Amino acid sequence: MRIFDPHIHMSSRTTDDYEAMYAAGVRAIVEPAFWLGQPRTSVGSFVDYFQSLLGWERFRASQFGIRHHCTIALNPKEANDPGLRTEVLSILPRFLAKDGVVAVGEVGYDSATPDEDAAFEEQVAMGQEHRLPLLVHTPHRDKAAGTRRSIDLLRAAGVPGEMAVIDHNNELTVEDTLDSGYWAGFSVYPDTKMDVDRMVRILQQYGTDRILVNSAADWGRSDPLRVRKVADAMTAAGFDADDVDKVVWRNPVEFFGRSGRLELDEPAPDAAATFAGNSILRGAPAGS
Amino acid sequence: MTGDELRQLLDRELEPAGRAWLAGAEAAVRKDPRVVQTAFPAAGRSVGRRLLAGDPPTGWTADDAARALLLITLGDAAGEQVPDLFGYGDADEQRAVVRSLHLLPPVPGAAELVAAASRSNDRRLVAASLGPWALAHLDDEAVAQSVLKCVFQEVPLTGLPGLAERATPRLSRMLAELAHERIAAGRPVPEDVWPLIERFPPEDTLARIEAEQEHPVPERRAAARAALASRRGQET
Numbered sequence: 001m002r003i004f005d006p007h008i009h010m011s012s013r014t015t016d017d018y019e020a021m022y023a024a025g026v027r028a029i030v031e032p033a034f035w036l037g038q039p040r041t042s043v044g045s046f047v048d049y050f051q052s053l054l055g056w057e058r059f060r061a062s063q064f065g066i067r068h069h070c071t072i073a074l075n076p077k078e079a080n081d082p083g084l085r086t087e088v089l090s091i092l093p094r095f096l097a098k099d100g101v102v103a104v105g106e107v108g109y110d111s112a113t114p115d116e117d118a119a120f121e122e123q124v125a126m127g128q129e130h131r132l133p134l135l136v137h138t139p140h141r142d143k144a145a146g147t148r149r150s151i152d153l154l155r156a157a158g159v160p161g162e163m164a165v166i167d168h169n170n171e172l173t174v175e176d177t178l179d180s181g182y183w184a185g186f187s188v189y190p191d192t193k194m195d196v197d198r199m200v201r202i203l204q205q206y207g208t209d210r211i212l213v214n215s216a217a218d219w220g221r222s223d224p225l226r227v228r229k230v231a232d233a234m235t236a237a238g239f240d241a242d243d244v245d246k247v248v249w250r251n252p253v254e255f256f257g258r259s260g261r262l263e264l265d266e267p268a269p270d271a272a273a274t275f276a277g278n279s280i281l282r283g284a285p286a287g288s
Numbered sequence: 289m290t291g292d293e294l295r296q297l298l299d300r301e302l303e304p305a306g307r308a309w310l311a312g313a314e315a316a317v318r319k320d321p322r323v324v325q326t327a328f329p330a331a332g333r334s335v336g337r338r339l340l341a342g343d344p345p346t347g348w349t350a351d352d353a354a355r356a357l358l359l360i361t362l363g364d365a366a367g368e369q370v371p372d373l374f375g376y377g378d379a380d381e382q383r384a385v386v387r388s389l390h391l392l393p394p395v396p397g398a399a400e401l402v403a404a405a406s407r408s409n410d411r412r413l414v415a416a417s418l419g420p421w422a423l424a425h426l427d428d429e430a431v432a433q434s435v436l437k438c439v440f441q442e443v444p445l446t447g448l449p450g451l452a453e454r455a456t457p458r459l460s461r462m463l464a465e466l467a468h469e470r471i472a473a474g475r476p477v478p479e480d481v482w483p484l485i486e487r488f489p490p491e492d493t494l495a496r497i498e499a500e501q502e503h504p505v506p507e508r509r510a511a512a513r514a515a516l517a518s519r520r521g522q523e524t
């Protein structure tokens with residue numbers, strides 16, 4: 001089974017997790033830029049974080065045979081710091097131009113403030129300029145309203161359905177999201193948000209089109225193997241192998257593939273260390 | 289490698305789409321140097337990453353070459369743009385900056401950029417830290433540190449015209465001591481350290497390496513004999 005986890009914060013995870021993910025079939029991931037559990041106080045912290053998503057974390061993943069991509073954005077929580085917002089938004093275009101960046105995200109709402117509106121709108125425009133899809137976080141509090149407000153903002157900006165995924169859906173938001181034409185992401189957690197059996201019921205009710213299933217594993221209590229567990233539960237519930245492959249591989253490939261920057265050939269372990277072989281280090285044949 | 293040679297090599301390999309992208313990016317950068325901030329990162333997916341063919345091997349990939357040409361296009365604005373392109377760059381972008389320094393007008397803080405490259409965990413970036421600009425401008429200590437980093441990262445020291453001329457008695461000794469350390473651990477010694485050791489042979493350390501050939505621990509004896517055989521092989 002091949003698995004693509006379209007939302008997982010690997011910077012917070014261990015090499016044991018990478019090994020277990022590979023063993024479970026995970027071959028590609030997307031790590032969205034998000035907040036770190038506590039506020040950052042300067043733009044330099046964002047620069048270093050974005051660099052680590054593009055450099056060290058990609059290297060780490062490659063050593064375990066997993067293709068790492070990321071999304072880059074100012075998250076809604078920290079968009080509420082006005083000085084920081086201006087500075088971070090001004091350096092984003094440099095990062096949105098980079099290889100391995102497959103969407104603008106996580107953007108969206110946390111408390112739905114005017115500052116969050118401004119950051120969201122500005123980043124939607126950046127996504128359009130860089131021809132990147134958008135990964136939209138939805139709030140924990142007042143989720144249904146936040147979801148509808150996100151959909152309205154995307155529509156007003158003219159974002160087509162296939163260029164945005166609304167993430168962290170549940171039973172009460174899934175219809176609004178799918179009816180809007182945008183994609184629907186589901187974060188399957190050990191105890192909160194969405195569990196494996198509820199996820200399977202949603203797939204039974206709404207089908208497999210435009211649905212992304214992710215673990216959203218991070219520094220909180222979470223499980224980097226949740227997507228595999230959903231795949232197994234789908235099989236147990238009578239979905240065939242093609243349905244499972246569509247949900248856990250082809251759907252994320254189709255969505256993030258719109259960036260034109262997915263790289264899905266499997267890196268050999270240590271591939272980054274011997275990238276393209278010795279011969280490319282100095283243009284001299286290996287061993288010469 | 290001059291800018292013109294690089295352009296010829298690259299042009300032979302470019303597909304029409306890549307050629308059009310490069311021409312457009314160069315024109316846009318000429319008009320507004322800040323465009324380089326988003327064109328430079330996009331070079332890999334726009335022109336590809338193939339090794340450019342040549343005999344002797346060019347050592348340049350298509351993306352490195354395209355990025356070098358964008359930097360050359362900056363002209364006098366290079367000094368202003370290049371340090372940030374390195375600072376915000378991923379390993380591929382940083383490598384292109386370091387490889388291009390000798391093609392550009394003076395870049396403020398260039399020695400610090402090269403030193404940062406040599407401290408990287410990316411072997412191709414480490415390899416670039418001993419390029420033509422570095423060998424012509426870095427002080428002895430910085431060259432020595434980059435050479436040691438290459439040896440530790442198993443980056444070959446071959447194909448670096450001018451490196452032997454930068455050897456110092458201190459570098460020769462450090463490499464000989466590194467060779468001895470490897471032998472004492474029963475591990476192989478990369479053969480490309482010997483030409484640099486031979487520039488200023490540290491007789492005492494070399495005598496200790498010779499003595500390792502009779503060491504009671506078999507792995508040490510074997511490592512010493514293999515290392516000294518590769519040393520002799522390079523003399524002939």
Ligand SMILES: [Zn+2]
Binds near residue numbers: 007009032034106216
């Ligand atoms: Zn997240």
